[in-house]
Amino acid sequence: METIIRRLKHDKHGVSNVIVVMLSLVLIVIIVGNVVLWSYQMNQLDWERMRENIDIVDAKHIGENWTCNPSGYTLQGSTSWLSGSISDLTTDDGIYMAFRSYYSGTDTSDFVDSNISNVDSSADKGTHSNFAAQQAGPDLINDTLTEEAGGMVWLWQESTSGYSPTSSWETYEFWSSWTTDPTTSGIITTIGTYVFANPRNSPQVKLGIYDDSGGNPNNLLGETNAATITGAGWLDLDIVGGGVSISPSTTYHVAHITDIAPITQWRYRKSATPVSHYRTNRVWPNLFNPAGTTSTSSSYRYGAYRVGYHNNYALDLEVQWTDVDYNETNEELCIYGGTIGSENILVDVWDGVAWQNLFTDLTSGWNNISVSSYLSSSTFTIRFRGGNESGDTTQDSWNIDVTLLHVWSNEYTSEVEFTGLSNTEDWSQQNWTVSSAWTVGSVNVTLQLYNYTLGGYPTSGYGYIAYTSDNTPNTNENKSQTIDINTAHFRNATGYWKIKVKGTKPADTQYDFKADWIELTAVKDNGTLFTFKNGGALTSHLVSIWVNNSTHHQRYEISIFVDSGDTVSYICDAITLPNELYRVKVVTERGNIAVFASN
Amino acid sequence: MMVKPRRFLSDTHAITPVLSNLLLMVVAVAAMALATTATYVITTNLRENMSERIMIEDLWFNNSTGNINVYLRNIGKVALQVSTVYINHTFQPFTSPFRLEIGKHGWLNISYIWASGSLYYVDIITSRGTHIGDYYKAP
Numbered sequence: 001m002e003t004i005i006r007r008l009k010h011d012k013h014g015v016s017n018v019i020v021v022m023l024s025l026v027l028i029v030i031i032v033g034n035v036v037l038w039s040y041q042m043n044q045l046d047w048e049r050m051r052e053n054i055d056i057v058d059a060k061h062i063g064e065n066w067t068c069n070p071s072g073y074t075l076q077g078s079t080s081w082l083s084g085s086i087s088d089l090t091t092d093d094g095i096y097m098a099f100r101s102y103y104s105g106t107d108t109s110d111f112v113d114s115n116i117s118n119v120d121s122s123a124d125k126g127t128h129s130n131f132a133a134q135q136a137g138p139d140l141i142n143d144t145l146t147e148e149a150g151g152m153v154w155l156w157q158e159s160t161s162g163y164s165p166t167s168s169w170e171t172y173e174f175w176s177s178w179t180t181d182p183t184t185s186g187i188i189t190t191i192g193t194y195v196f197a198n199p200r201n202s203p204q205v206k207l208g209i210y211d212d213s214g215g216n217p218n219n220l221l222g223e224t225n226a227a228t229i230t231g232a233g234w235l236d237l238d239i240v241g242g243g244v245s246i247s248p249s250t251t252y253h254v255a256h257i258t259d260i261a262p263i264t265q266w267r268y269r270k271s272a273t274p275v276s277h278y279r280t281n282r283v284w285p286n287l288f289n290p291a292g293t294t295s296t297s298s299s300y301r302y303g304a305y306r307v308g309y310h311n312n313y314a315l316d317l318e319v320q321w322t323d324v325d326y327n328e329t330n331e332e333l334c335i336y337g338g339t340i341g342s343e344n345i346l347v348d349v350w351d352g353v354a355w356q357n358l359f360t361d362l363t364s365g366w367n368n369i370s371v372s373s374y375l376s377s378s379t380f381t382i383r384f385r386g387g388n389e390s391g392d393t394t395q396d397s398w399n400i401d402v403t404l405l406h407v408w409s410n411e412y413t414s415e416v417e418f419t420g421l422s423n424t425e426d427w428s429q430q431n432w433t434v435s436s437a438w439t440v441g442s443v444n445v446t447l448q449l450y451n452y453t454l455g456g457y458p459t460s461g462y463g464y465i466a467y468t469s470d471n472t473p474n475t476n477e478n479k480s481q482t483i484d485i486n487t488a489h490f491r492n493a494t495g496y497w498k499i500k501v502k503g504t505k506p507a508d509t510q511y512d513f514k515a516d517w518i519e520l521t522a523v524k525d526n527g528t529l530f531t532f533k534n535g536g537a538l539t540s541h542l543v544s545i546w547v548n549n550s551t552h553h554q555r556y557e558i559s560i561f562v563d564s565g566d567t568v569s570y571i572c573d574a575i576t577l578p579n580e581l582y583r584v585k586v587v588t589e590r591g592n593i594a595v596f597a598s599n
Numbered sequence: 600m601m602v603k604p605r606r607f608l609s610d611t612h613a614i615t616p617v618l619s620n621l622l623l624m625v626v627a628v629a630a631m632a633l634a635t636t637a638t639y640v641i642t643t644n645l646r647e648n649m650s651e652r653i654m655i656e657d658l659w660f661n662n663s664t665g666n667i668n669v670y671l672r673n674i675g676k677v678a679l680q681v682s683t684v685y686i687n688h689t690f691q692p693f694t695s696p697f698r699l700e701i702g703k704h705g706w707l708n709i710s711y712i713w714a715s716g717s718l719y720y721v722d723i724i725t726s727r728g729t730h731i732g733d734y735y736k737a738p
Contacts, residue, residue, distance in 0.1 A: 027634050034642040035649075042649050042676070544704075546657050550738055553659040555670065591654040591674040 049590040053536035056596035059584040061577050064524040068422045076415035078102035089518045092435045096514035104413035111135040112403040117320035119350045119381045126315040134403040142338040142399035150312030157306035160194050163268035174302040175277040177253040189243035192236035194304040199262030202228050212251035254305045267303035276302040313395045315386035324380050328407040331372045337362040338399030344387025345398045349374045414513040415502040422495045427487040428525025433480035435517035441471035443503040450498035453489040482579050527573040534562040541589035549582045650676035651729045660713050660737045667711050672704035685722040713737045
């Protein structure tokens with residue numbers, strides 16, 4: 001030892017080396033110790049985690065419940081009782097209380113509303129004589145649809161050139177004449193006279209046509225209605241009664257008469273032959289009476305005339321319905337025709353884009369056709385159209401007595417309200433069930449639990465179940481609903497509740513509703529009871545519970561210690577287990593998870 | 600007493616050993632401090648890496664959002680931060696930054712359009728490299 005100390009005293013480098021080595025060893029020991037210590041701790045944590053064995057033995061709702069069945073019933077509408085009693089509704093045993101349905105169909109005749117529509121942006125052609133007549137009846141009061149003229153052919157027309165004003169104020173009636181050529185024949189519908197100047201006092205004028213006798217007017221063949229003379233130009237007036245038949249190579253005369261003397265002369269004259277005839281001081285009531293003496297102008301023609309006929313009579317009249325019921329099973333357009341013109345009358349329907357033909361002609365009496373494929377909105381438009389719309393020289397008319405839409409659906413309904421008594425406890429949940437069958441398939445059924453806060457039966461959500469019954473008749477179906485909020489809304493202050501069962505079906509025959517079981521179960525919630533079992537050797541600290549279903553994952557914070565080998569029950573008021581399938585998970589502080597699945 | 604300082608100052612032979620010893624002490628202390636700091640840093644990183652534990656409490660294929668929500672819990676001895684999320688080995692965006700202190704827990708929302716009935720491998724990686732992942736089948 002002395003030798004070593006002596007050598008160290010002499011060898012100072014050796015001392016330094018020893019110190020450095022020692023310090024390095026200390027550092028290494030610190031590092032390694034630290035790592036080993038932490039590794040030990042974390043390994044212990046992992047080891048404890050692996051040894052932990054927690055399990056959820058059970059998870060169930062706890063609370064009280066009360067079950068009650070109907071104690072009475074009320075028939076709704078014209079539903080009638082058929083068989084069974086209210087006591088048959090207490091169990092789902094196939095013993096029924098039956099009720100018979102009643103007719104609840106709709107049948108509406110909707111008269112046409114308007115004749116001012118223009119869905120095709122094309123102006124109407126033709127006239128209604130009395131559109132209101134279509135909106136009632138049939139009562140033999142008709143709306144006459146008359147074709148409108150589309151163009152004119154002038155058979156004879158005098159030139160308007162060469163005329164000059166005249167101061168002959170005393171005359172009121174003038175003759176002019178023309179002779180048809182050898183091939184001309186047919187119906188003259190229109191006479192025109194040329195107005196050279198405004199007469200200023202708005203006299204009215206009528207025009208007439210005569211046959212010839214020795215160069216003079218003889219018999220009045222036709223006359224027009226009166227029209228007021230205003231501005232200059234041709235004044236064409238239709239002959240009353242549809243026109244005058246003319247023959248080839250025959251002379252005819254035309255004339256006019258005014259009701260008062262014009263202030264300013266409106267027809268001019270010119271030197272021409274044949275000259276005009278006139279009769280002085282004629283007054284309006286005399287009208288066209290060719291008898292008597294006429295004066296012959298010395299050398300003048302007074303006024304200018306023309307005669308012709310319409311060459312394209314057409315009919316295109318829209319009528320329309322608004323606020324139409326378009327949801328019925330049967331939908332027909334019905335038109336009652338009176339006297340129908342010889343020309344066909346078409347009836348078209350507007351489908352939103354174009355016209356589609358419904359009738360190629362109408363007959364006297366009812367003309368009915370289904371329009372279900374076109375009646376898809378509250379507005380419905382049809383049009384009357386002439387069958388010959390090209391070169392039609394005959395003006396036709398058709399009498400329409402009634403135009404209406406007949407919509408109807410056959411339907412039967414059964415509607416019964418059941419009442420029962422429960423209690424006024426603080427319910428956390430209620431479940432109501434109706435088990436029933438129908439003697440026909442595919443009945444539209446609504447089950448409703450009366451909402452006393454709402455003051456009526458709900459039409460959606462809680463208290464409302466709607467379904468279509470099985471398409472096989474007499475199939476028992478069980479429908480139920482669980483209400484877990486506002487449960488007190490569905491009973492009154494004394495604990496009474498009402499359930500209404502209503503079934504409707506578009507059908508032609510009656511059917512029956514068979515109630516098998518109606519029940520309301522009220523539940524008072526006292527929370528959820530969980531049972532945990534610690535099968536491990538270490539005490540487990542449970543820190544959270546998860547309640548998961550298909551739509552929701554909910555976490556609840558807890559702090560429960562379960563000793564090794566212990567089974568612990570835990571009631572949580574805040575947790576309500578879902579009605580559908582769910583999974584409960586419990587998480588330990590060490591990070592283990594136990595799962596419990598409902599079945 | 601007046602003589603001794605003068606003698607000390609005039610004795611230049613004694614100064615050099617003192618200064619050298621002092622300098623050696625300073626260097627030794629500095630070296631030790633550096634070594635100690637390095638030791639602390641090294642052991643701290645190692646300790647944190649070893650101490651990180653994370654668990655998935657719940658994974659929810661959320662129908663209402665169409666995304667995947669993962670409820671994570673820090674059961675380790677250090678705070679952690681999620682740095683990357685892979686679904687079927689493909690990086691997915693998530694609500695970042697997501698940091699959990701010791702003993703804390705919370706939802707990690709992953710933006711991913713899932714398909715019902717499909718199987719997904721969800722892998723969550725912390726900033727220290729810890730992986731937590733498993734296979735999950737969408738309902």
